[in-house]
Structures are given as structure tokens and as C-alpha cells.
Amino acid sequence: MISSKFEYRKPTNVDEAVELYGEFEGSAVYLSGGTDLVPRMKLGLEKPRAVIDLKAIDSLSVLEDQGQWIKIGSEVRIFDLKQNELIQDLFPALASSLEATSCETLQMRGTIGGNLLQNCRCLFYNQSEFWRRSKGFCLKMGGEKCNAVPGAKTCFANYCSDNAPSLCTLSAEVELSGPKGQRRISLEELYTNKADKPFDIQPGEILTAIFVPKKKTIGDYEKLRVRCAIDYPLLGVAFSLAEGTGKLAVGAIGPKPIVVELGESPKQSVKEAVKGVLDQVRPVNNTVLDREYRKRMISIMAERLVNKVMEGAK
């Protein structure tokens, strides 16, 4: 049951949606597939005054070949995207991470934009209000301290989009529209690196499209998970190689994907590149797997993935 009381609106264009957001003075949320937002509202992690449903905005559901770029509307469903021939042919890392996302039924509901803008997750945060209240609210709930790491003043929640790492390896960009107009930034710039407020998005801004450079790539995605269906990644590693330059991205360990370049000889450089990742991650015990295990799996999965992709390319 959702205990918060809100109004529901279903605008048919982006400007109308942004205007509605303004009417509710910033206490509205945008609804896409709802597979992240609705559970958050049920747990009381989100208490909006208005829910603005973006699904009637047709322009957001378009996938378009623009020559230099493939433009993916933010409302394109994950299930439809993974079956798109352009995506399968040009961006195998993305096709693989889309396939690894949750399960078929949720892929049919969830959208690529919603998947990218899902909030960070933590065993001590994604709980009922009763549970969280009894423990004392954590930093991400506006409290004084972290409940995963006693005494810590930093939030360690994990950003669990499967598709963000692969889109980072493909040098994707995102387009945002809001009260102050439209802007386009690289996907990596979307992240604040702060788990309590993970996205650099201004109030009222809507993620309208994702742009991926139209280049033939090879690549793949590996996901550490315990159920092999429905579950969020406990670690996700993506690798893509385009025109001789490889990129590796590691996700679900901290508030943003960590992206490193692998140069022209990925198999030789992956060990060194993984060191660069390990310097940046600070896994803690806030998932169902031990932090040391997740950390050690970074190099194992990265090397396995890069070797597999490069062997397949021969």
C-alpha cells in the first residue's frame, strides 16, 4: 500500500510535464515504468505531492538512427530495446546488460530512462519505514549517520543500473529538458559521485533521450547476482571496444559506474586498468554479499570479460 497522498497527471508533451512539475513546487516526481518508483513510494522513501506520468509523451518512446548517433528515447522499454537489431548489431555490451536486467516481465514495464535514473540501493535503506525508524534514519534519509558503516559521515549506497556501465563504455550522452531549457551532457557527467544524491539533475528536469555514437563495437556485460533473475547486480562489469579503443566500466559498487580506458590492447592493459578501478571503489557490507568478495570479483570478472570478448573477436 502507498500511504502518501498525491495527485496523478498524465501530460502529452515534455513542456507540459515540466510546467506541471513547477505547479507542485518541486514536490512532484516523474513516473516512467514505475518498477523503481512504486516500491520506493510503498516503502515511504518517496512521498510526492504529485506523480507526473511520462508514458503518454510519444516523442520519448522513439528510437532513431541519426547517422552519427543512435537516439534512444528515455521511455523505450528495456524489453523492446534489447530486441532492436541496431542495438544488437552495434552495441553488444548494451544488448547483454539489457538482457541481464531484472526479468522479462519487469523489462517489459521498465524503461531505459528509468533504469538509468533509479536511485541508489543499500540493505539499510531499502526497508520499510518502520524498520528504518527503529534503527534511526541514515544519511540518505536525512539522518546524522550511516547505518551500514557505524560512525561514517558518507553514504555508501550502490547505484545498481545494469545498463549504465555498458552505456558508459559506449561513450553515451544524455539529453535533459527542464525549466531552464535543454542540455546535453555525457552520461558520466550525470553522476555526482554522492550516493545520497546520485544525479546532477536540476529540479523539474526530465531525461528525454540517450545518444550513443553510431560505431560498430564489440563488447559484453557480466553481472554478479545470486538468483539469475529479477535481482539487482551486486557487481556489474561492462566492456566495449570501438575503433581500437577499449573502455571498461564497473557498476553497482558505489554511487556511479567507474570507467577506465583500456587502449588498443585490452588483454594486456586490463590488469593495470583494474588497479585504477580498485583505487576508486570503497565497497562496504551493505549488500547480501561480503565486501571483500565483491571487491575481489572486480578483477576476476573484468579479466574474464575482456578475454572472452577479445578471443571472440579473433
Added chain:
Amino acid sequence: MEQLKVKFQINGEAAELEVKASETLLETLRERLELTGAKEGCGLGACGSCTVLVDGVPTRSCLVLTAEVNGADITTIEGLAEETKLDPLQESFMEKGAVQCGFCTSGMILTAKGLLNRNPQPTRDDVIRSISSNVCRCTGYKKIVEAVEAAAALD
């Protein structure tokens, strides 16, 4: 609090309701329309026991606001049979013994229905991938996979 007028087709009949914006489709089905075939398991989208068909697509009704399905065509397990003639999936679930406690069954059948609608001749891998959207804590899934395969073979 604002009430919304919502119209949709439910198992072939028109429904017109006034709902709160925060009401989920599962709540509407179970508590207003007395269609209790869809079950509330986790309530957070992780188990699939509330699955219904929205415009033919298997959908977790606990994650959907009733306001979102205005104009949609919804099928629940109660609407799958044609009068006394059960759907081939329902027949094969009985035939193969793919039901134990029954809590997951309506969701399993509707997930499988969605699969067979878009792919009438699925491979075993297709069936497994599809029903892995749903959790069953009794059967061990083997009988369910066999039942879906048997129903596909009947078509």
C-alpha cells in the same frame, strides 16, 4: 483527496471506477472487483504472484497505479477460461501437476500466456527465461516448465 475516474476493460467487461491516485491495480482488482486470483506476495515487484495481462503484456499489478491503466484491456486468471472451457495452459498445469500450494499459479500462468501470445513455439530456454520472472517456493519449477511446453505443443 482527489478521486480519479478510470475506465478499462476487465476480462471482457467494461469497468468504470473512481480511485485514489495512490491505489494500485492489484488493490483495485482484489478489493473493489473481488478478483482475488492475483495474489500479493512481496508487494515490491520481486515475486510475480500479482501478474496480470495489461493489453496482453504480463504486468506486475502491485507496481502499477490503477490510474495508469485507464483505457487498457486487462485479463486476470478469472478471465482466461471461455465459460467452462479452460485455457490450454490451465489444463496442462492440472495435467502435469504444476500446482502445489497454488499461490504463484495465477501469475505463472499469465506470464506463460504472455510468452505464448508472442512466441507460440518457445524453446525450453525461452520458457525458463520467461517464468524466471516469477517465484515458486514449492514445485521446483520442473513441472511448470513441462506444463508450459505441453500447452505450447497443443496450439
